[in-house]
Amino acid sequence: MTDTLKQYWTLRLSEVKNVLQENNFETWLADSKEEASRIVMEEIIPSLKPKTISWGGSVTFTDSGLYDQLKNSSQFEIIDTYEKDLPNDKKIERRRQALLTDLFFTGTNAVTDTGKLINLDMIGNRVAALTFGPKNVVVLVGRNKMVSEVDDALLRIKNFAAPANVVRLGKKNPCLKSGYCEECQSKDRICNIWTIHEKSFPKGRIKVILINEDLGL
Numbered sequence: 001m002t003d004t005l006k007q008y009w010t011l012r013l014s015e016v017k018n019v020l021q022e023n024n025f026e027t028w029l030a031d032s033k034e035e036a037s038r039i040v041m042e043e044i045i046p047s048l049k050p051k052t053i054s055w056g057g058s059v060t061f062t063d064s065g066l067y068d069q070l071k072n073s074s075q076f077e078i079i080d081t082y083e084k085d086l087p088n089d090k091k092i093e094r095r096r097q098a099l100l101t102d103l104f105f106t107g108t109n110a111v112t113d114t115g116k117l118i119n120l121d122m123i124g125n126r127v128a129a130l131t132f133g134p135k136n137v138v139v140l141v142g143r144n145k146m147v148s149e150v151d152d153a154l155l156r157i158k159n160f161a162a163p164a165n166v167v168r169l170g171k172k173n174p175c176l177k178s179g180y181c182e183e184c185q186s187k188d189r190i191c192n193i194w195t196i197h198e199k200s201f202p203k204g205r206i207k208v209i210l211i212n213e214d215l216g217l
Helices: 002-022 033-048 059-063 066-070 088-098 125-131 150-169
Strands: 026-030 052-055 077-079 103-106 110-112 117-121 136-142 193-197 206-211
Touching: 002 026, 002 206, 026 033, 033 066, 033 103, 033 136, 033 206, 052 088, 059 066, 059 136, 077 088, 088 125, 103 125, 110 150, 117 125, 117 150, 125 136, 125 193
Parallel strands: 026 206, 052 077, 052 103, 103 136, 136 206
Antiparallel strands: 110 117, 117 193
């Protein structure tokens, strides 16, 4: 069964790769998170030669091992937005600085079969980086993020990704108990800013690695 699913996803991801490339996203297909990490370290970074690197919140990014590989690197100036012991104002300042880096890493909440990236953010730093700021952005995407259309992406995010992230982040929003979005008015609401990327502009600025594994939320 494992081989059957792998073959199925290889076919589907290959089709989505082609559509993403038509939409001006530079795109790779990786069989595993380890291969995705290799693509970044051996292909993308050497070709871009970034001086500054940062990242937005992404379980896929950390699960790939790239965070651990990059955070203590002496090759680049690293703006680590994950450092937990910083006071809140310094965390926000780092997120602002991250928007001016040469290379930014993140995930995405969903990718459609028509090659669109759909995201919902709490603070906005992650989607802001996708939209404008960093010279290049690498988006790491597990196969579980694939959906057919935009409406399917919205449902996936509201009724799975967002409640699951509330659990992960320890928020006290109503979806923590119900498991689905209740359009809450909580001060800790994480569903604040939608973005839909139909194309990458300029061409190739956003680089997508489709990974043939279930990763992230």
